[in-house]
Amino acid sequence: DTGVSQNPRHKITKRGQNVTFRCDPISEHNRLYWYRQTLGQGPEFLTYFQNEAQLEKSRLLSDRFSAERPKGSFSTLEIQRTEQGDSAMYLCASSPWGAGGGYEQYFGPGTRLTVT
Amino acid sequence: GQNIDQPTEMTATEGAIVQINCTYQTSGFNGLFWYQQHAGEAPTFLSYNVLDGLEEKGRFSSFLSRSKGYSYLLLKELQMKDSASYLCAGRLSTDKLIFGTGTRLQVFP
Numbered sequence: 164d165t166g167v168s169q170n171p172r173h174k175i176t177k178r179g180q181n182v183t184f185r186c187d188p189i190s191e192h193n194r195l196y197w198y199r200q201t202l203g204q205g206p207e208f209l210t211y212f213q214n215e216a217q218l219e220k221s222r223l224l225s226d227r228f229s230a231e232r233p234k235g236s237f238s239t240l241e242i243q244r245t246e247q248g249d250s251a252m253y254l255c256a257s258s259p260w261g262a263g264g265g266y267e268q269y270f271g272p273g274t275r276l277t278v279t
Numbered sequence: 280g281q282n283i284d285q286p287t288e289m290t291a292t293e294g295a296i297v298q299i300n301c302t303y304q305t306s307g308f309n310g311l312f313w314y315q316q317h318a319g320e321a322p323t324f325l326s327y328n329v330l331d332g333l334e335e336k337g338r339f340s341s342f343l344s345r346s347k348g349y350s351y352l353l354l355k356e357l358q359m360k361d362s363a364s365y366l367c368a369g370r371l372s373t374d375k376l377i378f379g380t381g382t383r384l385q386v387f388p
Contacts, residue, residue: 167321194374205283205366205378206322219373254321260374266310268376270321 165189167271169255175277176245183241184274188257195238196268197230198254199223206254212238213260245278252276281305283379285367290385291357299352299382301367311343311350312368312376322366325352354384362386 168187176182188195193214198206209228210220214235224230227245232238242249252275256268282304291297303311310329314322328334328343328350340353352365364381371377 196375198376203380205368205381206376208375208377211375219375258374266370266374267312267324267327269324270314272321 167255167257167269169253169271169274171274172272173275173277175279178245178247178278180245181241181243182245182276183239184253184255184276185237185239186255186257186271187237188255189259189269192257192259192269193235194258194260194268195232196256196258197238197240198256200252200254200273201250209240242276245276247278250276250278281369281371281377283367283369283377285365285379285382287380288383288385290387293357293359293386293388295357296353296355297357297384299354299365299367299384301350301352301379303348303350303367303369303377305369305371305377307372308345308369309372309374310370311341312366312370313339313341313350313352314366314368316364316366316381318363325365327370357386359386359388 196211197209200206212232227243230240252273254273255271258268285301313325316322326341333342366381367379368376
């Protein structure tokens with residue numbers, strides 16, 4: 164069990180650039196979640212997938228944000244035309260939900276985005 | 280609306296017991312998670328309560344009262360490594376988690 168992995172771990176970009184993050188969930192976990200966390204706050208839900216289907220998107224996810232999970236395994240989160248307010252830690256989590264497993268969400272190490 | 284409240288900071292002494300409280304107001308509530316998060320790291324799962332009552336796991340215990348919208352995390356025999364933020368999160372019927380701001384616990388020798 165290698166756990167949830169995320170790449171890159173750190174990303175510094177200039178305002179207006181596009182960035183893409185990748186998340187590899189625990190194998191056989193059918194649900195994958197994206198959260199955003201800023202300093203001193205708890206994680207905020209962004210979106211989640213059951214296999215390849217995106218089931219819910221937060222109002223926080225503006226049209227500059229898009230997420231995919233094309234084959235029901237890894238997922239990508241893209242932010243277009245980044246703004247300084249996008250600077251945060253982007254966390255991915257996965258869960259075995261309903262597949263004989265529990266509902267615990269296991270988090271990856273996160274991608275820290277800094278927009279200059 | 281959805282709301283999770285927990286104290287911002289707590290301090291305690293090594294070897295002592297500390298209780299971190301969490302109150303919640305959520306619609307479609309399905310359970311309550313506690314996570315531990317060290318600075319700069321990802322949250323790690325501690326406990327999940329669905330039914331009322333106390334769940335014990337070693338030095339950590341978690342309690343839930345659904346009628347009161349209340350939970351607590353109890354940490355016994357505190358160690359220096361327990362210094363971290365503790366996140367309370369409500370699981371909604373849609374399966375997403377709503378987190379509180381976290382309680383930063385500092386353990387002193």
